Amino acid sequence: MKRISTTAALLLTTIAIVWSSTVCLHSQEPVKEQTMNQDTEAISTPGAGDLTIKVVFDNNPYMEGPACPESMAGRLGTAWGFSALITGTDKTILFDTGGDGSLLLSNMKKLAIEPNSIDVVVLSHIHGDHTGGLNSFLEKNPSVSVYLPESFPKKFKANVQKYGAQVVDVNQPLDICENVYSTGQLGILIKEQALIIRTNAGLVVITGCAHPGIVKIVNTAKELIKDDILMVMGGFHLEWATRGKIEKIISAFKQYGVRYVAPCHCSGEKARSLFEKHFGKNYINIGAGKTIILADLQ
Numbered sequence: 001m002k003r004i005s006t007t008a009a010l011l012l013t014t015i016a017i018v019w020s021s022t023v024c025l026h027s028q029e030p031v032k033e034q035t036m037n038q039d040t041e042a043i044s045t046p047g048a049g050d051l052t053i054k055v056v057f058d059n060n061p062y063m064e065g066p067a068c069p070e071s072m073a074g075r076l077g078t079a080w081g082f083s084a085l086i087t088g089t090d091k092t093i094l095f096d097t098g099g100d101g102s103l104l105l106s107n108m109k110k111l112a113i114e115p116n117s118i119d120v121v122v123l124s125h126i127h128g129d130h131t132g133g134l135n136s137f138l139e140k141n142p143s144v145s146v147y148l149p150e151s152f153p154k155k156f157k158a159n160v161q162k163y164g165a166q167v168v169d170v171n172q173p174l175d176i177c178e179n180v181y182s183t184g185q186l187g188i189l190i191k192e193q194a195l196i197i198r199t200n201a202g203l204v205v206i207t208g209c210a211h212p213g214i215v216k217i218v219n220t221a222k223e224l225i226k227d228d229i230l231m232v233m234g235g236f237h238l239e240w241a242t243r244g245k246i247e248k249i250i251s252a253f254k255q256y257g258v259r260y261v262a263p264c265h266c267s268g269e270k271a272r273s274l275f276e277k278h279f280g281k282n283y284i285n286i287g288a289g290k291t292i293i294l295a296d297l298q
């Protein structure tokens with residue numbers, strides 16, 4: 001009996017050694033490993049109840065209830081640009097940094113967001129209204145990974161590294177953390193990445209300025225992760241678009257089965273009111289200070 005259990009113990013030890021060396025070999029594989037896992041069947045989706053998106057920086061003010069001196073006092077400042085904070089995912093993510101560092105930090109303070117709570121910064125594209133707050137943020141918290149389109153100038157990347165932050169070049173689609181993905185850099189003239197969050201109610205797509213085209217971005221998200229689109233939010237880049245073009249985009253959204261829309265930043269008033277007209281109660285009015293709790297969209 002004793003001999004059998006000793007043999008069994010030896011066998012188990014051997015299996016454990018072989019298994020752990022396999023794990024070690026895997027962990028030494030290059031950064032390429034990070035590229036997107038297409039086998040989405042194997043990925044567990046989080047309960048959307050934990051997920052929130054806060055608009056930290058936007059040129060649109062957000063008003064809840066009637067304007068009164070008390071509500072004005074705590075209201076966030078607005079300026080041209082966009083930044084949003086994603087919490088409830090494995091990593092806390094700041095998507096874009098707005099156009100002005102001091103306004104970004106003061107808005108974060110008003111929202112009780114501690115810069116040190118952020119693990120990852122994702123920059124959609126090079127324009128100053130999305131990257132302008134980065135230096136001020138890195139002064140507060142350099143212990144972050146900054147995901148930026150590979151095409152960013154070397155000088156920009158070196159500056160990020162100078163603060164002690166890690167630069168992650170994005171070319172192809174990749175996983176940022178469980179259930180959060182970058183579309184990869186899209187577009188020809190102005191390269192841009194968008195963020196995709198996978199929830200149990202569908203995909204959330206967040207765009208900075210949507211220079212490659214908002215429909216192209218939604219299509220890319222749908223192609224990468226074959227799931228329904230729960231919400232598209234952020235800058236849709238339709239400030240100067242004609243009514244006809246905007247309506248074509250709205251019908252493309254309907255064809256893709258987009259359930260909620262939350263356009264802000266460079267979407268423009270005309271597009272915002274047309275989206276509101278066509279999406280009705282599934283249009284979400286957002287601006288600086290708005291919090292979207294994804295469980296509310298079930």
Ligand SMILES: [Zn+2]
Nearest residue numbers: 125127209211
């Ligand atoms: Zn832009």
Ligand SMILES: [Zn+2]
Nearest residue numbers: 129208209266
């Ligand atoms: Zn912009």
